[in-house]
Amino acid sequence: MTALLAALLIGALVAFVLWALSGPFRARAAAARPGDSDARRALESAKESKYAEIRDNETDYRTGKLSDVDYRELDRQLRAEAVEILRAIDEFDAANPAPSD
Amino acid sequence: MAFAGRLALVLALVVCVYGIAAALYGARRGRRDWVDSGRRSIYCLAAILTVAMAILEVAFIRNDFSYNTVANTSSTTTPLLYRAAAMWSSQEGSLLLWVWLLSIWASVATVITRNRLRDIVPYASSVLLGFGAFFTTLLVFFDSPFAQTHPAPVQGAGLDPLLRNPSMLIHPPMLYSGYTFFTIPFAFAVGALVVRRVDADWIRVTRRFALASWLFLGIGILLGARWSYYELGWGGYWGWDPVENAALMPWLISTAFLHSVMIQEKRGMLKIWNASLVLGASTLAIVGTFLVRSGVLNSIHAFGASTLGIPFVALIAAMTGGSIYLVVSRRDVLRSEHTLDSLFSREAAFLLNNVVLVGLCFVIFWGTFFPLISKAVTGTSAAVGPPWFDRYTVPLALILVLLSGVGPAIAWRRATLANARRNFLLPLGAAAAMAVAAYTVVPISSSIGVVLLFCAAAFVFASVGQEFWRGWRARRATSRDSPPLAFLSMVRRNRRRYGGYIVHLGIAVLFIGVAASATFQHEQTLSLQVGQSTKVGAYTMKYVRATGSVVTDPNHTGATMTLGAVLRVTRGGHYVGTLRPSAGYFPSSPIVPGLVVASLISGDAVDQIGLQSSWRRDLWAAIKPLGTTLPANGTQLPEEQLISKADALIPANEPGADQLSLAYYLLRAIVTHYRNFPPPASFTLIASPLVMWIWIGGLIVLLGGLTAIWPAPSALRSRVRARYLARVAQELGRA
Amino acid sequence: MTPPRKRQVRLVVSLTLAVLLASGLIYTSFSAADPALTPSQLVRQAKQGTDIQLTGTVVKHSVHDLASGAVDFALADRAGGGPTVEVEYSGSVPPTFEVGRELIVTGELRGRTFVATPSSMVTKCPSKYAAAPSST
Numbered sequence: 001m002t003a004l005l006a007a008l009l010i011g012a013l014v015a016f017v018l019w020a021l022s023g024p025f026r027a028r029a030a031a032a033r034p035g036d037s038d039a040r041r042a043l044e045s046a047k048e049s050k051y052a053e054i055r056d057n058e059t060d061y062r063t064g065k066l067s068d069v070d071y072r073e074l075d076r077q078l079r080a081e082a083v084e085i086l087r088a089i090d091e092f093d094a095a096n097p098a099p100s101d
Numbered sequence: 102m103a104f105a106g107r108l109a110l111v112l113a114l115v116v117c118v119y120g121i122a123a124a125l126y127g128a129r130r131g132r133r134d135w136v137d138s139g140r141r142s143i144y145c146l147a148a149i150l151t152v153a154m155a156i157l158e159v160a161f162i163r164n165d166f167s168y169n170t171v172a173n174t175s176s177t178t179t180p181l182l183y184r185a186a187a188m189w190s191s192q193e194g195s196l197l198l199w200v201w202l203l204s205i206w207a208s209v210a211t212v213i214t215r216n217r218l219r220d221i222v223p224y225a226s227s228v229l230l231g232f233g234a235f236f237t238t239l240l241v242f243f244d245s246p247f248a249q250t251h252p253a254p255v256q257g258a259g260l261d262p263l264l265r266n267p268s269m270l271i272h273p274p275m276l277y278s279g280y281t282f283f284t285i286p287f288a289f290a291v292g293a294l295v296v297r298r299v300d301a302d303w304i305r306v307t308r309r310f311a312l313a314s315w316l317f318l319g320i321g322i323l324l325g326a327r328w329s330y331y332e333l334g335w336g337g338y339w340g341w342d343p344v345e346n347a348a349l350m351p352w353l354i355s356t357a358f359l360h361s362v363m364i365q366e367k368r369g370m371l372k373i374w375n376a377s378l379v380l381g382a383s384t385l386a387i388v389g390t391f392l393v394r395s396g397v398l399n400s401i402h403a404f405g406a407s408t409l410g411i412p413f414v415a416l417i418a419a420m421t422g423g424s425i426y427l428v429v430s431r432r433d434v435l436r437s438e439h440t441l442d443s444l445f446s447r448e449a450a451f452l453l454n455n456v457v458l459v460g461l462c463f464v465i466f467w468g469t470f471f472p473l474i475s476k477a478v479t480g481t482s483a484a485v486g487p488p489w490f491d492r493y494t495v496p497l498a499l500i501l502v503l504l505s506g507v508g509p510a511i512a513w514r515r516a517t518l519a520n521a522r523r524n525f526l527l528p529l530g531a532a533a534a535m536a537v538a539a540y541t542v543v544p545i546s547s548s549i550g551v552v553l554l555f556c557a558a559a560f561v562f563a564s565v566g567q568e569f570w571r572g573w574r575a576r577r578a579t580s581r582d583s584p585p586l587a588f589l590s591m592v593r594r595n596r597r598r599y600g601g602y603i604v605h606l607g608i609a610v611l612f613i614g615v616a617a618s619a620t621f622q623h624e625q626t627l628s629l630q631v632g633q634s635t636k637v638g639a640y641t642m643k644y645v646r647a648t649g650s651v652v653t654d655p656n657h658t659g660a661t662m663t664l665g666a667v668l669r670v671t672r673g674g675h676y677v678g679t680l681r682p683s684a685g686y687f688p689s690s691p692i693v694p695g696l697v698v699a700s701l702i703s704g705d706a707v708d709q710i711g712l713q714s715s716w717r718r719d720l721w722a723a724i725k726p727l728g729t730t731l732p733a734n735g736t737q738l739p740e741e742q743l744i745s746k747a748d749a750l751i752p753a754n755e756p757g758a759d760q761l762s763l764a765y766y767l768l769r770a771i772v773t774h775y776r777n778f779p780p781p782a783s784f785t786l787i788a789s790p791l792v793m794w795i796w797i798g799g800l801i802v803l804l805g806g807l808t809a810i811w812p813a814p815s816a817l818r819s820r821v822r823a824r825y826l827a828r829v830a831q832e833l834g835r836a
Numbered sequence: 837m838t839p840p841r842k843r844q845v846r847l848v849v850s851l852t853l854a855v856l857l858a859s860g861l862i863y864t865s866f867s868a869a870d871p872a873l874t875p876s877q878l879v880r881q882a883k884q885g886t887d888i889q890l891t892g893t894v895v896k897h898s899v900h901d902l903a904s905g906a907v908d909f910a911l912a913d914r915a916g917g918g919p920t921v922e923v924e925y926s927g928s929v930p931p932t933f934e935v936g937r938e939l940i941v942t943g944e945l946r947g948r949t950f951v952a953t954p955s956s957m958v959t960k961c962p963s964k965y966a967a968a969p970s971s972t
Contacts, residue, residue, distance in 0.1 A: 006105035013109060013152060017116060017145045021123075024137035038219045038302070045301035049366050051826055057513070059595065062575035063568060064523050065512040074514065079829075086827055261932075334930045335955070342958070440843055456850070464861060471865055472872050483869035484889045486942065493861060626928045626955060628905040684931070708931040725929060728901040783905050785928040785955075 037096070043089045050082045103168060106156040106247040110240050113149045113200075116142050117234035121227045128223035136223045143211045143226060146233050147204035154188075154201050157246055161188055167253035170194055170246050176259035178688075186270045187260045189277075192394055192409070193246040198274065199390065200236035203229070203281040210285045210310065218302060224292035225285075232284050235416055239409060262660070262687045262707045266332055272324045276348060279318025280386045283351060285310045287383030287420075290376055294427040297434045299376065304366050307379065308359070309810065315355045316806040318386075322348050323799040334708040334723045336624065336787045338795065339615075341490040346469040347389035350462050354382035357458040360451045367513065368448065369438030373428060374455070376435060380424035385462075387417055443515045450511055454504045457497050464493045499553055502612055505605040506561035509568045524567070531563035532556040545617070554616040561609040565602045572599075592808065600809025604802050611798025617791035618719075628781045638788040640677065640720065643669045647726075647779035648683065649772040653765050660685030661701045662768060664726040664775060666782060668711060680711030682724040682784070697764040698747045698771075719792040725783040726775075740780070743771045870942065875911045879919040884945050887953075891940045895920050899935065911950075914938060922948065927955030934959075 057078060061071035120142025127135025157168070161184045166172040174194070175187040188194040207229040214222055240246065286307045293303045325345065326338040339345060358378040361371050391413035428435070441448055467474070468485045475483040510524040539545050539552045546552060569588075576591040577584065592599040623638030634643035648665040665683025669676070689704035711722040728741060747767040751760050872889040873881065892911030898920070900908040906926035912918060923941060933939065939959040943952035 002102050006102045009152065009156075010105050010108050010112075013112060013149055016148060017112065020141045020145050021116075021119065021138050023141065024134040038217070038221075038298075041217050042298075042300040042302045045305050049301050049305070053367055054826070055595070056598070059572060059575070059598070060512050062578075063571035065510065065516070065520055067517060067520060070512070070515065070517065070520075082827070083831055086831065333932075335928055340958070440840075441846075456854075460854075460857070463858065467861065467865060471869060475866065475869060479866075482872040483866075484872040485865055485869045486889075489865065489868045626905075626926070705934065706931045723928065728899075 040089070040092055040096075043085060043092060047082065047085045047089065050078065050085055054078045054082065102156055102160070103247040103249050106153050107241075107245060109149050109153040109156070110237055110245070110247070113146055113153070114234060114237040114241055116145050116149065117230045117237060120146070120230040121234070124223040124226045124230070128220070136226075139223060139226050139230075140211050140215075142230060143204065143207045143233075146230070147201075147208045150197070150201040150204050153246075154197060157188055157194065157197065158185055161185055164257070165253070166255070166257050167249045167251060168246075169248045169250055172250070172254050172257045174258065174260055176257035179257075179260045180265070182270065183260050183265045186264075189273050190260065190264055191246075193240065193244040193248075195273065195277075195394075196236055196240055196244065197246050199277050199281060200233060200240070202274070202277050203232055203236070203284060206278070206282050206285060207233070207288075210288075214306060218289070218292075218306060220296045220298060221289060221292035221303065224295045225288040228288035228291050229284060232288075235412070239412060243409060243412070262685070262705045265707075266328075272321065272328055275317060275324055276321030279314055279321045279348070280351075280390050282310065282314035282317055283355070283383040283386035286314065286379050290379040290383075291423070291427060294376060294431045294434075297431055299372055299434060301366070304362060308362055311355055311358055311362070311379065311382075312806065312810045314382075314386075315352065315359060316803070316810065318348060318352045318355070319799075319806070320803060322352060323796075327796065330792075331710060331712070332708070334710075334785065336710075336721050336723065336785060336789075338792075341465075341468070341487045343469050344389070344393050346465045347385075347392045350465055350469075351382045351385040351389060353458045353462045353465075354378055354385060357455045358382060361455050364448050364451055370440070370448075371452075372435035372437065373432060376428055377424070378455075380420075380428070384417060384420045384424065387413070387420060391417065445511070445516050445521070447508060447511050447513045447516075450504055450508045454501065454508070457501050457504065461494060461497045461501070464497070465490070468493075495550060498612065499550070499557060502554065502557040502561060502609055505608060506557065506564040509602055509605065510564045525564075527567050528560045528564040532560040535559035545621070548620045551616045551620050554612055558609040558613050561605055565606050568602055569599070596811055597809050600805045600807070600811075603805030603808055605805075607798045607801030607803075607805055609798070610794050610801055614791045614794030614796075614798060618789040618795070622787060622789040624785070624787045626783070626785045628783050630781045631779050635786065637786045639672055640788050641671050642680070642720075642722070642786055643671070644782070644784070645669045647776050647782070648681070649776045651765065651769045651772050659687075660707065661688050662686045662772060663709070664724075664772070665709070665711075666722075666724050666726075666779075666784070668722055668784075668786075670713070670720055678713040678720060680713060680720060680722040682711030682722040683709045684724055684726055685709060686727075692761075695753060696748050697751055697760050698744050698768055701764055701768060702744075714793050716791075716793060718788055718790045721787040721789065723785045725785075740771055740775050743774065747771060874913045875921040876913050876918045878921055878945065878950070882945065884947075887942060887944055888950075889940060889942050890921065890923070890950055891938065892921065893938050894933070894935050896935050911939075911941075921950050923950045923952055925952040925954075925957060927952075927957070930957060930959045932959040933957070 054075065057066070057071065057074050060066050061068075061075075066074070120139045122139075123135045123142065124139025127133065127137075127139060157170075159165075160168045160171050161175055162181065164171070164175070164177050164184070170188075170191045170193055174191045175184050179187060189198045207226075210229075211222075211226065214225075218225075289303065289307050289310070293299050293307075322345070325348070329340075330336065330338040355378075358375060361378065362375055365371050365375050391410075394409060441452070443449065468490050472482045472484050475481065506528055510528060512520060533556075535556045535558075536552065539555060543555070545555060572591050573584075573588050576582070576587045580587060580590065582590055621638075625635060625637055627635060629635065629644040631644050631646060634641050636642075645667045648663075648667060650663050652659055652661060652663075663683050663685045665681055668680040668682070670678050670680060685707045686702035687704035687706070688701045692700040708723050711720075711724075713720045747764070747770075750767065751763055755763070870887040870889045871883075872891065875890065875892045878888065878890060890911060891914075893914055893916065895910040895912050898908075898910035902908065904926070906924060907929065908922065908924055910920040910922050912920045923943075925941060937959060939957055941950070941952040941958075942956040943950055945951075
């Protein structure tokens with residue numbers, strides 16, 4: 001009885017493994033959207049990080065760690081860097097238009 | 102069924118090897134389908150190992166002693182919950198637990214990164230499957246949990262009573278979760294270096310995983326300390342034992358990483374350093390796993406010569422060699438984009454914090470492996486003790502606590518003197534006030550180390566408190582939230598920062614507890630008669646009366662006999678509390694004919710600590726009522742003589758069940774005699790200040806860690822806000 | 837000083853400092869360490885008066901409780917057999933102390949007896965992590 005159960009268990013496992021591992025080959029290859037590419041992801045993450053930095057800078061200023069002058073200078077610098085990243089994203093999107101489905 | 106388990110492990114190994122091959126092939130040929138198949142191997146591994154775990158657990162629960170591992174670590178007399186936990190008290194069971202946890206976390210990581218880091222994922226998957234292959238190879242070829250003996254023994258060896266406590270259920274899985282989780286940042290670091298891409302996306306993903314491993318490992322370490330204090334008979338929570346150190350080292354390195362990765366994120370600096378930290382922390386985690394089972398060092402955990410030492414050393418060598426090769430060969434990708442602007446900045450504080458943490462790790466590493474080092478250098482194995490560790494770690498820890506108060510109050514890039522005055526005035530004032538208090542009100546001036554730590558802690562409290570206060574005030578100024586809501590939204594909008602601040606608070610609280618309890622503890626080990634009292638620090642403890650009980654438990658799931666004491670504690674004549682330490686005596690297995698009564702109680706003994714905790718101090722008591730071993734040699738207590746006499750009274754030709762009930766009857770009589778005419782008993786008594794703050798500090802650290810790791814508020818809201826910010830940024834750029 | 841130069845100087849200074857501190861640490865560890873010996877090694881070397889860390893297995897029938905609360909026992913090598921060392925121990929005894937279990941005590945050799953520092957005993961956690969005999 002347990003022998004039968006064990007055989008069924010192993011059989012089910014093997015079947016599952018074969019099904020799971022062969023899945024990507026059976027499905028039709030999905031068109032890779034440029035929005036998914038690693039390069040664009042990296043730019044997005046850089047943008048998020050830069051925004052977080054701008055917010056951090058403001059928090060530092062409001063909690064008294066930066067003088068007015070220092071804050072404004074740093075803020076200007078960070079926003080300029082953010083603009084650069086946005087520009088890079090726009091360039092990337094222009095060079096890799098999404099396929100019209 | 103055991104054969105099915107064996108097959109499952111073989112299948113797991115095959116899947117690992119396939120997955121590595123598929124992922125690498127797909128990466129080299131740019132074939133997404135092969136890579137995805139490789140990724141799915143990780144999910145398959147998790148499924149297979151879950152089945153294998155289930156088969157083994159069922160065997161434990163059903164008391165199937167044909168399994169060698171069940172027979173070695175469990176018995177019919179072990180309670181159900183502990184039978185399930187007994188699985189990981191053996192080497193093969195713990196390896197299975199390790200690789201199962203690895204497969205679960207790897208699956209989580211694979212799900213999270215299903216649409217990201219596409220060039221890195223194939224290599225990261227291969228590394229994770231490589232670890233899986235290593236451990237399943239050990240399980241298939243070296244030490245199988247499904248090994249059987251036929252015919253099956255009737256009874257198992259049983260789980261040592263010392264392990265029958267709730268900590269045993271949680272501590273190993275939690276610690277293993279911490280260790281196995283470290284493989285994920287390792288895998289992604291290796292992958293990123295292989296494809297030469299260490300960018301913002303990699304940082305965000307790796308940081309989350311590193312934080313999770315840091316959190317799990319930290320909880321595991323704290324639980325271990327708690328277990329040691331509450332269950333073991335020496336009243337301490339940290340002994341600089343090799344396995345304690347083995348868990349602490351990767352935790353220190355990952356703490357360093359969590360700080361310095363912020364510098365990389367902001368300034369593109371320290372890339373080589375960060376890569377090395379990630380790779381180092383993970384390698385140390387494997388070293389820790391290895392130490393516990395190698396027998397290489399003398400420690401509370403290391404046991405017998407293990408056959409697995411060599412494979413582990415090979416793995417560690419491969420990880421170390423591979424990491425060094427990758428970092429050196431990819432150093433052009435890891436070049437810094439900027440340099441340090443000023444030595445008076447948050448970056449500089451983080452750098453110093455990193456140096457101290459790595460220094461701490463080095464000291465602990467050196468001390469832990471010293472027996473091996475000295476053997477290699479001088480030929481004799483020599484060990485350094487806790488005093489050596491304390492001498493070097495205490496000043497470093499002090500600097501660390503101080504830094505944790507500097508960081509929050511200083512700005513990025515460049516701090517000015519004027520700002521420093523505004524931000525450090527209050528914290529420095531708090532430290533000074535504490536110094537004054539230390540020499541007047543608070544009785545700690547006898548130890549300069551404790552005074553310095555208390556001042557540093559006051560510095561941290563004030564600095565972090567100031568940050569929360571100012572942040573809250575700023576939030577209220579810019580939003581229309583009610584005060585409590587403003588506080589919550591302030592934290593929610595910047596979980597990393599405020600979570601980190603909470604962790605700093607927790608660490609300061611924890612160190613206050615450690616400093617006070619380590620320095621001002623009073624301990625005594627002595628023999629007391631009923632009615633006698635002794636002074637422990639400012640407290641008087643009096644042995645009021647003896648207690649004892651016998652439990653008739655045909656299943657022998659608990660202690661047969663418990664002997665204890667009632668201690669009345671007073672301070673300056675005022676009643677403070679009552680402690681009830683006791684010792685539980687378990688039956689030995691099997692029952693020896695002719696020594697039935699002795700067998701009922703000569704198995705392992707367990708200390709049940711008498712403890713009273715309060716904010717100010719812990720009162721801790723352990724008792725050793727009878728001799729060190731039973732049956733006893735040498736000076737026998739009257740009870741022990743009685744036991745021998747009782748055994749002589751039991752007729753040998755009576756049926757077993759009758760012998761047993763007679764034995765219980767006699768044992769009860771002996772225990773009653775003990776209660777009424779107790780002999781002097783040996784006590785270990787401790788009065789230790791501020792111990793509770795250690796656990797409270799740990800909880801605060803946990804709270805802070807959870808705050809930091811919690812995902813940011815809904816993506817939609819942040820995307821809308823981001824769009825506005827972008828517009829503003831562009832317009833400003835044009836202005 | 838130009839920035840790259842400043843960086844180089846900083847790096848050199850910090851590395852030198854690190855090396856100095858590490859050397860100090862390494863040097864003191866050799867003098868602060870106690871030799872870690874097994875009973876057979878101790879019997880062979882028999883160095884009196886210095887602190888030693890002794891690791892061994894408790895020998896059967898060797899445990900004697902003294903009226904003073906101290907306990908005497910003998911330790912043998914992990915492999916068993918061979919010369920044993922008599923140990924005089926006072927202080928707290930962990931509940932995991934058992935005949936046949938391995939433990940560590942720190943103390944010094946006085947004559948033929950090893951006098952242990954009070955409460956310096958460390959016994960092993962009972963998790964059975966050794967490989968099963970069949971696979972050794």
